[in-house]
Amino acid sequence: MSLIVGRRYAFGEDEKDGEVRLFTRAMRQLMFLIGAFEYSDVIPFIEWMDLQGHVKLMKQIAKLMDYFMSRWLEEHVQSRKHALVKEERDFMDVLLSLFPEGGVEYGHNHRNIVKGTALSMIVAGSDTTTAAMIWALSLLLNHNKYLKLVQQELDMHVGRERWAEESDIKDLIYLQAVVKETLRLYPPGPLSIPRESIEDCHVAGYFVPKGTRLIVNVWKLHRDPRVWTDPCEFRPERFLDRNAEAGERGREFEFEYLPFGSGRRSCPGAKAAHLMTHLTLARLLQGFNVTAPMDGMVDMSEGLGLVLPKATPLDVVVFPRLKRELYLQ
Structure with a gap:
């Protein structure tokens, strides 16, 4: 939100609490609806009935999102206009600088283009990063030895006298492996965004006619036993030596690992998502010792949605591990 529209929300700011809760609730409902099963997907002629009420709810959410944007x-x-901003502060400012006021592109005025593009970035980046963080923390809580290794790495390369910074991420090799393994087991988009073939073609012996809708099952690809050793096991070390995991292929991962897609149509926010996930997880584990309530095991059941959510909320007990002054900065 801060990068895209210059808004940083935190609960506890009384005048903004209502707006924060309204926006976050709308985002959660939107992500659920995008991935929800619809009877009309199977029986198209009953679409007008809206038996589940999803169409009505989606229209309400669309109006609310348009209001905010x-x-x-x-x-x-x-x-x-009033020269309060002398340079681009965020993504929306950059978009406005590209379009003259009142212009039209492809039948859409520039304001609608800016709103739509900014909203797409928010929708694509908010829930995916949150889900990745939740899954990473859940996996580490269930595999304490890996949690300790990440914290030892943080103590070695960053220490306990300051907070981890973006420039530290390149040295946190084990943390990077943990994030990669998390995205392998629980990719932010378990099914890729639909594509459509533009011409007849043959793929692996299958005939794919022009106009076919193509959806890659990324979740299944990431757990293919023909590609991954112990595919359902959480093993960050597999990413410490790519060629060892690649085996006789003798090359780095290519199409076996696609958490953000591939090619020119891959996720444009992948780098930002990577940075946000690494830095947030690094600071959380640097600043706190974390455990599950009663030292129990975290339920790893998967929920439904466009982004792969946990079926149950993650509860965590945290204890500070740095000196008090750092938390007051």
């Missing part, structure tokens, strides 16, 4: 866009426009 319109308000934030107007704030940016006014700030630029």
Whole structure:
């Protein structure tokens, strides 16, 4: 949110609490609806009945999202108009600088293009990063030895006198392996965004006619026993030596590992998502010792949605592990 529209929300700010809760609830409902099963997907002619009420709810959420995006866009426009902003502060400012006021592209005015693009970035980046963080922490709580190894690495390369920074991530090799293994087991998009073949072709002996909708099962690909040793096991060390895991292929991972897609149509926010996940997880594990309530095992059941969520909320007990002054900065 801060990178895209310059908004940073935190619960506890009374005047903003209502807005925060409304927006976060709408986001959760949106992500659920995008991945929800619809009877009309199987029986198309009953679509008009909206038996599950999903169409009605989606329209309500769309209006709410448009309200938020319109308000934030107007704030940016006014700030630029009155010279309150001398440089681009966020993604929405950059988009506004690219389009003249009142212009039209492909039948859409520039304001709608800016709103739509910014909203797409928010939707694509918010829940995916959150889900990755939750799964990573859940896996580490169930595999304490890996949790300790990450914290030892943080103590060695960062220490306990300051917070981890973006520049430290390159040295945190084991942390990177943990994040990669998390994204292998629980990819942010278990099914890829649909594509459509533009011409007849043959793939692995199968005829794919023009106009076929193509969806890659990333979750299954990441757990293929023909590619991965012990595919359902959490083993971050498999990413410490790529060629060892690749075996006789003698090359790095290519199409076996696609948490953010591949090629020109891959996720444009992959680098930002990687950075956010690594830095947030690094600071959390550097600053706190974490355990599951009663030292029990975390339920790893998967829920439903476009982004792969946990079926049950993650409860964590935290204890500070740094000196008090650092938490007051």
